[in-house]
Amino acid sequence: MIAPIDHLMILPVILPAMAAAFLVLALRHHLRRQRMVSIVVTALLVGVAAWLFAQASDGTVRAYRLGDWPAPYGIVLVLDRLSATLLLLTAVLALCVVVYAAGGVDGRGRHFHPLFQFQLMGINGAFLTGDVFNLFVFFEVMLIASYGLMLHGGGPARLKAGFQYVAINLLASVVFLVGVGLIYAVTGTLNMADLAVKVPQVAAADAGLLKAGALLLFLVFATKAALVPLHWWLPATYAGTSAPVAALFMIMTKVGAYAIVRVYGLVFGDGAGPLAMAAAPLVIPAALLTLVLGTAGLLGSRTLRDLAAFAVIASMGTLLVAVGLFDADGLSAGLYYLVHSTLAGAALFLLAGLVQEGRGPAGDRLVPAPAMVGETLLGGLFFLCAIALVGLPPLSGFLGKVMILEAARASGLWPWIWALILAASLLMTFGFARAGSALFWASGPVSGTGPRLPIVPLGAVLALLALTLAWTLAAGPVADALQLTAHQALDRSVYIGAVLGPDARLAAGD
């Protein structure tokens, strides 16, 4: 029996779902009211996520059984420190993005706000779910909404990029189903805690089949996380869509990274017997390649949005190096960097949107053009974004990279990790400096006819950068909390005990 207040755990899924349905059915033609409802609901979501975060901070793992069906038969949601952290990050990011979008972008097509809420439902569900098939379902909810958002506003370039985005994700879904099918065929369960119990007990003859399933799932998560060589859909998608959508998509790559941590930290983690660390040897080399490729793309980009998209790829590379260590130090450094790169990357995409609007015909291409209104302010903000993303002191990107480099000393590949992360940072500095001087220094006199700086979207960018700054200032206590988070996320027995009850924990031999 659970206390009534524990039912709040399902709110991050229910609240956006209800809001989306309400927006579509009742407020279909009222953009202003849609904005109000969407912003209020997202603000509520921040409140709920903060409350859940406070709940999870006591260190217990909470399982919520829908309809009170016992696990592993029923659907189960699991809240621990890791999922609570990511829920809070999603909600805060979403609030900034929806405020930016309310500045006018949401009026360029229909149904921006319902799609936005459905996307939040999918993302929150993916962070909360405790079983692999529901992970698939929430991935699909998230993707279906993202197709609509990605294409919002239309235009030939966006349609072409959208087709590729949809096609690659449909393929990934097919591979996901094959992986899920193989895992179910061998173990007879898809509940993550139950899998964590049963995977070590799999007969030797079936181990190969299970490993194939595990690696297919890894391919899917790597596609979502834009790990080389499965990254190629990302630049066209992120650079092709509107600024707020690209900013929200920052969290989608993180869903891939989260799924890798969950499935490969818990199910195929240390205690998984013959299948322990099935995918682990692949992660760090692929992540380093991702970093190199992202940096190269960043140096070669011709528009600010391309540059931001490749910065995302590079940051995913750095993040996955940390995740790929699969130990508590690596994971906590990775989580610090994850939050930082989500906030700073989103700020850069929103800023690119402002630059593109302000420069008229030149758009966000990195060529000299008449100066835009408010150039000094935008230039200053770009400078801050660049410092954060490249990882120069004093902002959180620097601290995140230092933590990752520290943690990487435990790995046998540490010379490679150090050399590539440091070299990539240097090259990224060049890339950002080139873009900044083309956009803000090599400009002619102010034409005086450009549109005025929109206040509300600017506020959203400022809020994201302020959060990055706060993340830097709070680094000490945050790092301690994330250390606990990482330990809990890699502790199989606590998770199994919370979902299946203490008996299963004993049966698992932990």
Place this chain on the structure above:
Amino acid sequence: MELLVAGVIGILTTVGIYLVLRAHTFPVILGLTFLSYAVNVFLFAMGRLVIDRPPVISPDAPAYTDPLPQALVLTAIVISFGMTALIVVLALRGYLETGSDRTTLDAARRTEDGDGA
């Protein structure tokens, strides 16, 4: 029967992969459809192939077939059906707006650059 089912899954997958790798939108869509058929049959077979057995509990059933893969297949069919409809519309809109049904991004980029200059 195992050989037949496995063979069908293999052929559907092969055809699907070949078509997905084509450079025009229509074959890619057909390829995705083939792949989703293949995966549906595959998921179905993952509950083991059983003939003439009920999936739900009944007093006079000697044995059961696994109902869970059937539920998974149902979910997968609904999702892939909806997605196919979406991508067809998307391909059509793309064709009408750019005048080409190639899946590469170059054509669209060129138009955009042309507009911008």
